[in-house]
Amino acid sequence: MNQPTASHSWRFEAIGTPWEIQTAAPLDRAARAAVTGLIDRFDREWSRFRTDSLVALLAQGERSVPVPPDAGDMLSTYAALSHATSGAVNPLVGESLAHLGYGRGYRLAAEAPVPAPTRWQDVVFWDADRLWMREPSTLDVGALGKGRLVDRVLSVVQARASGDIVVDASGDLAVRGAPVRIGLEHPYDAARAIGVATIQDAALCASATNRRAWGDGLHHVLDARTGTPIQTVAATWAIGPDAMRADGIATALFFDGGPELAFRWGIQWVRMLTDGRVEYSPGSAVELFSRASVDS
Incomplete structure (x- = not known):
């Protein structure tokens, strides 16, 4: 990533990944406390890897929990993603991930695949006060949760800092102010890139x-x-x-229907197939390298 005019960098670990926040002037102690407090609250609400989160309580049989402030926006967005991908993207995929070994404790030993409940909107719902679950199920907001948290952290930083800002959560980032050039990491060789994106007053999210x-x-x-x-x-x-x-959209692009939803939402995109071919949205401003540089 090329450096913007923001010259002060704060690096820390949160939700299992490295973060970096770049600002024109150092964030003071109160601003950093606001950021870490927000991230901790989000984790206590949505992490399926904790035993004390709201998600864990629902999976353990609680019928309802206090509705987190992000529930409406995130689950409504999931509904659009699910519809566009004919059900391939589903917030109740947590149990499916756990059966393949990617659950609490990180067994990383696979059992037989388990599909997520098809009609997930009949299982999970919410109102102004409560998040409800008709039957014990494991919510996983990984398809968009880190992006949501980046947006909220950016809002906190903008309220406390002026000038150029970059909030980078290891592959999901938001930029305000001066443009930043971001290399698109080759999924088979982290030392290479398949292209470069210039981001200004926007967000870039990746999945691989x-x-x-x-x-x-x-x-x-x-x-x-x-x-x-x-x-x-x-x-x-x-x-x-x-x-x-x-x-x-970075998640939806793994499936049919993702590009169409990206078009409706005004999102530019690039995806690399497992055979080495690269596809991209019409009019994309991303600078892609030659096919020779992207072949796997």
């Missing part, structure tokens, strides 16, 4: 099957209809006004 991968062909991007990892797409990138929708 080489991240959170284990076993023989197992990774975290599942088709919820079958409970099995997708095998045709290796990596995706999405650029949009906000990180939550860009993150959701």
Whole structure:
């Protein structure tokens, strides 16, 4: 990533991944406390890897929990992603991931695939006060949750800092102010890039099957209809006004229907297939390198 005019960098670990926040001037102690407090609250609400989160309580049989402030926006966005991908993207895929070994404790030992409940909107619903579950199920907001958190952290930082800002959560980032050039990492060789995107007052989110991968062909991007990892797409990138929708499109691009939804939402995208071919949205401003540089 090329450096913007923001010259001060704060690096830390949160929700299991490295973060970096770049600002024109150092964030003071109160601003940092606001950021870490927000991230901790989000984790206590949505992490399926904790035993004390709201998601864990629902999976353990609680019929309802206090509704988190992000529930409406995130689950409504999931409804659009699910409809566009004919059910391949589904927030109840948590149990499917756990059966493949990617659950609490990280067994990383696969059992037989388990599809997610097809009619998930009949299982999980919410009102102004409560998030309800008709039957014990494991919510997983990984398709867009980190993007949502990037948006919320950006809002906190903007309220406390002026000038150029970059909030980078390891592959999901938001930029305000000066443009930043971002290399699109080759999914089969982290030392190479398949192209460069210039991001200004926008968000870029990426997803790849080489991240959170284990076993023989197992990774975290599942088709919820079958409970099995997708095998045709290796990596995706999405650029949009906000990180939550860009993150959701980065997931939807692993399936049919993702490009159409990206068009409706005004999101530019690139995806690399497992055979080395690269596809991209019409009019994309991303600078892609030659085919020779992207072949796997």
